[in-house]
Amino acid sequence: MSAFVSWSGGKDCMYAMHRFLLQSELPVSHLVNMCDETGLKSGSHGLDSALIKAQAEQLNVELVQKPTSKSQYRANFIETISKLKNEGVTTGIFGDIYLEAHREWIEEVCTEIGVTPVFPLWGMDTSELPDLFVADGYKSMVVAVRKEKLGEEWLGRIIDEKFVEDIKSLTEIDPCAEQGEYHTFVLDGPLFNKAVEYNINEKWEDECHLYLELKAITA
Amino acid sequence: MSAFVSWSGGKDCMYAMHRFLLQSELPVSHLVNMCDETGLKSGSHGLDSALIKAQAEQLNVELVQKPTSKSQYRANFIETISKLKNEGVTTGIFGDIYLEAHREWIEEVCTEIGVTPVFPLWGMDTSELPDLFVADGYKSMVVAVRKEKLGEEWLGRIIDEKFVEDIKSLTEIDPCAEQGEYHTFVLDGPLFNKAVEYNINEKWEDECHLYLELKAITA
Structure with a gap:
């Protein structure tokens, strides 16, 4: 059994992974990064996909990059995580802090797939x-x-x-x-x-x- | 001489066009709609491009749809408007109301191209x-x-x-x-x-x- 991190390349997913590893015995086996349709840019940040690859390499974690259009985002996310579930990934780590609507979406989708979402930063003080x-x-x-x-x-x-x-x-x-x-x-x-x-x-x-x-x- | 409208398909660009026509003798000759890279979806709204075509048809205005990645947005916008300028389009109509940073971007880009930006809704009360x-x-x-x-x-x-x-x-x-x-x-x-x-x-x-x-x- 292992966990994946929902990965944007930014500080919150990094810190969610950090805090998860402090509090859990479960290893992190995958970073999951949703890209735009060309597969060259990572989501809303417009990051070069090769940079995300470099992060995964330095973190020694396998990277899954999934190109998607906006309208197929949910379907592609479910498809990607379902594959990981079949490989024994039981848990997803998310860097959300307080946006309820995001959390609800993640919980709903993870329930559908059958993996457990964890929010290690949830409720923390954003000024700390x-x-x-x-x-x-x-x-x-x-x-x-x-x-x-x-x-x-x-x-x-x-x-x-x-x-x-x-x-x-x-x-x-x-x-x-x-x-x-x-x-x-x-x-x-x-x-x-x-x-x-x-x-x-x-x-x-x-x-x-x-x-x-x-x-x-x-x- | 004529004007184009920066067109998302939404209410603000529509109403900017409406108010422009009340206050100006210049005809509106083009709607300019920036799409995503596939050309199928219009910008941040995720609208079917065919819907935008239907609007242009009912408004009797020529439509220019330009697919672009985020990183080439500025370059593609400039290329598109520069072509129109060569056809006698001198003015751009924008539905922005109060976001200064957006307005500055538009003014800077329009100055570079040599067309005049107009903001018919600028400063209006958003509750009215x-x-x-x-x-x-x-x-x-x-x-x-x-x-x-x-x-x-x-x-x-x-x-x-x-x-x-x-x-x-x-x-x-x-x-x-x-x-x-x-x-x-x-x-x-x-x-x-x-x-x-x-x-x-x-x-x-x-x-x-x-x-x-x-x-x-x-x-």
Whole structure:
């Protein structure tokens, strides 16, 4: 028996995995990453899929990347997790903190598949979580911001003590970005063999978001 | 000389076009609709592209649908509008109401292309706009909701006086949904030859949104 992590590449799924391993005997066998239809970009973060591969490699966990359209998201998620269930994966780890509607969706879908969802960060104080994440030795970078919430100066920042202080000084911003204020990419931490290597490419934007394009350096 | 409308299929771009035509002598020659990479779904609403075609037909306006990935959104938008500019389109109409970051992006891109952006709804009171939209004879349907904001019972509702009353009774919801609380599809109104015909297909969802799938009825 083992568990999978619902994996975006960002700090919350990383920290959910970290805390799960502290509290459970079950090993983490898979990261499950839903991509866009081209399979090149990971979900809402617009991350290079090769970067996610590099994370899985440094974490020594098997990666499952599943391309999907929005309208087939549920069906593709169920198909992917059902396959893992047949291989003995009994539990799913999710980084959600307080959004009830997300949790309900996950619980419903997991019940349908017959795996147990676990939410190691659920109910934690979002103004304390970033401190814990930093104190526990994780390093991640802001790779996307919602323009109506945060300016360009936040893009590319590392989540460190100064970042945590700065983000907490803002009103109407969840320090953990549970409302989508920013997205991160985890570069390093205690569960990594070594840090993920990357190049910083260009910045790009659409109407709602600014993005920083990172490229994986592959051996 | 003519104008294009930045077209999502929803109430705000429709009403921006309506108000522009009241205040300007310039005709509207094109609707510009950015789609996902498959060209089958329109942007964040996940709308069937054929539905957007049906709207353009009933509005007697030429439709330009441009498939794009997120990372190429800006480049594809610029390419599309630049072509129109060469055909004499001098002005762009946008349905934004108060999100400064969106407006800045549009102004910057339009300046680069050399077309004039116009925001006929800018600064209007979002608790009055839905009343005006209904009073002016437009009819639209809620085709997507953000689950953390609105429940399933809002999906498929027609924007009418009762809807406006109900949505205004909620706190933390922009009645116009400028924060992405819901998305609409315009079915009919004074600028339409006749109402767009559609079938209601199934509901589907991802972690964040509930969607109602409409299908165009084509002759």
